[in-house]
């Protein structure tokens with residue numbers, strides 16, 4: 001159960017020509033490991049995450065999620081795959097302002113056609129796992145930035161994904177809180193055997209991740225042990 005990008009190339013329209021955002025990128029993320037993708041602004045990190053999330057189809061190459069080759073799948077199949085096997089934490093945390101922390105998680109079960117009430121124990125278990133069991137009834141404005149990021153991570157885990165994709169998890173946090181969130185991501189990844197990719201331009205807090213891959217001008221360099 002892994003995430004594999006195999007010789008992925010992605011271009012965007014750019015004036016009369018095309019801009020190559022990902023250039024022949026290959027990456028394998030085994031289950032139970034975190035790979036941090038680092039690189040300067042504009043190097044292709046978000047593009048890589050969007051392709052891994054099956055939100056953008058590459059020009060060429062394959063994306064394999066938990067044994068399923070996504071090449072050629074239709075929209076409905078990709079939506080189902082994302083809902084059941086991929087957890088995504090976007091840079092702009094989009095928690096719903098009127099819902100409590102536990103309700104944010106229950107909504108995920110509802111979107112998956114399950115009863116929110118039936119999902120309550122799992123939602124509480126996940127809030128416990130991210131250290132927020134006592135804050136379950138709080139709404140986003142009553143939580144700190146770090147706590148909101150923890151709710152986002154717990155929410156992404158709600159449907160028990162095999163692949164966890166996280167964009168700039170520490171950008172809004174100070175050093176200490178950022179390090180705590182990264183440690184939490186690593187712990188959850190090991191415990192729940194997800195194949196986790198996080199992208200960041202901040203190299204200073206990566207002590208706990210398993211692998212670091214560098215992207216420059218759309219090209220990925222061979223991952224080295226962290």
Ligand SMILES: Nc1ncnc2c1ncn2[C@@H]1O[C@H](COP(=O)(O)OP(=O)(O)OP(=O)(O)O)[C@@H](O)[C@H]1O
Pocket residue numbers: 012013019020021039040041042043044045046047048201
């Ligand atoms: N929708 C788009 N249309 C055209 N070009 C795009 C589009 N999205 C990204 N790009 C370009 O593709 C390249 C890679 O962008 P990407 O957002 O993947 O980089 P990034 O490493 O995530 O940057 P940042 O750290 O600033 O978020 C950049 O040159 C960017 O300008």
